[in-house]
Amino acid sequence: MFQKLAIVGLGLIGSSIAHAARRGGCAQAICGFDASDDVRARARRIGFADVITADLAACVKDADLVILCTPVGAYKEVAAAAAPYLAPGAILSDVGSVKQAAIRDILPSVPAGVHFVPAHPIAGTEYSGPEAGFASLFDGRWIIVTPLPGGDDNAAARLKAFWQGLGASVDAMDARHHDLVLAMTSHLPHLIAYNIVGTARDLEDVREGEVIKYSASGFRDSTRIAASDPTMWRDIFLNNKDAVLEVLGRFNEDLAVLQRAVRNGDGQFLFDFFTRTRAIRKAIIEQGQDTAAPNFGRDKAQ
Amino acid sequence: MFQKLAIVGLGLIGSSIAHAARRGGCAQAICGFDASDDVRARARRIGFADVITADLAACVKDADLVILCTPVGAYKEVAAAAAPYLAPGAILSDVGSVKQAAIRDILPSVPAGVHFVPAHPIAGTEYSGPEAGFASLFDGRWIIVTPLPGGDDNAAARLKAFWQGLGASVDAMDARHHDLVLAMTSHLPHLIAYNIVGTARDLEDVREGEVIKYSASGFRDSTRIAASDPTMWRDIFLNNKDAVLEVLGRFNEDLAVLQRAVRNGDGQFLFDFFTRTRAIRKAIIEQGQDTAAPNFGRDKAQ
Numbered sequence: 001m002f003q004k005l006a007i008v009g010l011g012l013i014g015s016s017i018a019h020a021a022r023r024g025g026c027a028q029a030i031c032g033f034d035a036s037d038d039v040r041a042r043a044r045r046i047g048f049a050d051v052i053t054a055d056l057a058a059c060v061k062d063a064d065l066v067i068l069c070t071p072v073g074a075y076k077e078v079a080a081a082a083a084p085y086l087a088p089g090a091i092l093s094d095v096g097s098v099k100q101a102a103i104r105d106i107l108p109s110v111p112a113g114v115h116f117v118p119a120h121p122i123a124g125t126e127y128s129g130p131e132a133g134f135a136s137l138f139d140g141r142w143i144i145v146t147p148l149p150g151g152d153d154n155a156a157a158r159l160k161a162f163w164q165g166l167g168a169s170v171d172a173m174d175a176r177h178h179d180l181v182l183a184m185t186s187h188l189p190h191l192i193a194y195n196i197v198g199t200a201r202d203l204e205d206v207r208e209g210e211v212i213k214y215s216a217s218g219f220r221d222s223t224r225i226a227a228s229d230p231t232m233w234r235d236i237f238l239n240n241k242d243a244v245l246e247v248l249g250r251f252n253e254d255l256a257v258l259q260r261a262v263r264n265g266d267g268q269f270l271f272d273f274f275t276r277t278r279a280i281r282k283a284i285i286e287q288g289q290d291t292a293a294p295n296f297g298r299d300k301a302q
Numbered sequence: 303m304f305q306k307l308a309i310v311g312l313g314l315i316g317s318s319i320a321h322a323a324r325r326g327g328c329a330q331a332i333c334g335f336d337a338s339d340d341v342r343a344r345a346r347r348i349g350f351a352d353v354i355t356a357d358l359a360a361c362v363k364d365a366d367l368v369i370l371c372t373p374v375g376a377y378k379e380v381a382a383a384a385a386p387y388l389a390p391g392a393i394l395s396d397v398g399s400v401k402q403a404a405i406r407d408i409l410p411s412v413p414a415g416v417h418f419v420p421a422h423p424i425a426g427t428e429y430s431g432p433e434a435g436f437a438s439l440f441d442g443r444w445i446i447v448t449p450l451p452g453g454d455d456n457a458a459a460r461l462k463a464f465w466q467g468l469g470a471s472v473d474a475m476d477a478r479h480h481d482l483v484l485a486m487t488s489h490l491p492h493l494i495a496y497n498i499v500g501t502a503r504d505l506e507d508v509r510e511g512e513v514i515k516y517s518a519s520g521f522r523d524s525t526r527i528a529a530s531d532p533t534m535w536r537d538i539f540l541n542n543k544d545a546v547l548e549v550l551g552r553f554n555e556d557l558a559v560l561q562r563a564v565r566n567g568d569g570q571f572l573f574d575f576f577t578r579t580r581a582i583r584k585a586i587i588e589q590g591q592d593t594a595a596p597n598f599g600r601d602k603a604q
Contacts, residue, residue: 073569122516122518122519124518124519125597132596136601139601142518171515180508181512184505188501190520191560193520194575195557195560197582198556198579199490199556201578201579201582203549206486210483212585213424214487215487216424216426217425218489218492218527219486219488220586220591221495221524224523225520226582227584228576234569234572234573238569247505248561248564250501250504252554252557254504255550255554258500259550261539262546262547262550263543271533271536273496274496274535277496277500277525277528280502280503280513280528281428281499281526281528283510283514287515290600295526296597296600297598297599297600298592298598299438299439299441
């Protein structure tokens, strides 16, 4: 489908794109760049790309699809460095969890004749690095593209077909709405999970060993997403501040109401609240976005 | 090991105890009571007990081990109703997530010569009802017993052996400390998960359909524990108010600090915070309390 796919940044998402593109026959050649010697060496050992290089210019040169897979905080620098070598007609895309900041940092570098189509795969795991990638990561998951106003429709359609070839479904929306939706579905849950784990660690009347031993009562769920890549998540919160603070404000308001119901012993309020939340879980399972197996099916695997 | 095990309340935990006790040969006969006609009929169809009855007196009569598995809010009434029929020398226990309230509500009814040993299995799933139970639920999990001061050591030892026969390990601590530890490891994570799901549902700028479609970005994790039994969780928050408000206060303080770091764009603080939380996840996996598989291993199963 594409002649040369250039993947810039070989962590969980970059390496998974390479695996999935190979599986789907979505690119004739795959070239991977990473700034880290260590990451490149590990990526070479795994062998998910035809060429792994430390030369960004060589990686993106002649590529008809270039996907930036670095943390969002590196976009400005890497886009500026790659821009002079991008081929006319090439599609430039990314996978960042924040789309307004991605556009802010990448667009000014994009040369005329190159089609910038921002995108974001709603998929991942708590692991990072080139070993963390696997071909089925995007199967059944959603990719959100946030095409620029006046952008090239054909480029957007080709990028959409690429992601479908990787096993995903594709939606489009504007970048501002994306950032609000993701603040709710991803950034807030991560911030809260990090915070729960932080509170548990610092609570002086409960030993850390107790928190770990008795984690199967609920706490362990929070620790999974709180084990995600710190650099990636630092950059997300630095670059989606407004939307995160907006939904965090709503979360805090709601929590104050729930806290008052606990303080007042308002059993009917609590029961009704805890009943309404079940419907969303049911819908997520019905739409194939989570497993119906109890405890995510993990306990039998142990 | 026991002659007759009486299980009062045939939901997830009660039915799992029956399955696991059979598997482990921990009781010669198992009798189950439930107040609901429907639950009893379903329990009979599954067949995890020798007798299923609507007669609480008959259920506990002659039992040398009686375990209350109803929601915590029903303890006072059910203990008072069962008390006159408890056999001298019997062990009376429970599985409630709140131990001070369990003692407050059960102990006054316990006849002389009956040994009350409160206990709490740190295990469960988001499902409820008699169909939700399975024999391996307690395998590798911790049971916390909170023996009463001056209680019978032999009874506590026999209850410990029973739970070990069900596949679990047993710890002991005082009830007050239990309630604080569980407020942190279980009650707070559930309250927060319920609240995240509530915020997502009520956010008017983001459609519920979007929250569901893009839930694999983190949100879906919260929905699992927010799908837990509403009656059980209402009773937990009504009966462990002080400890929950204490850890919730700490959570809110910590969140205010994290919120300020986001607002100020303090990247170093965020990075350090997100790095420290990884160690707890690692320890939980090393101690066998969670799977190391990415995304809890659930995505491959879909």
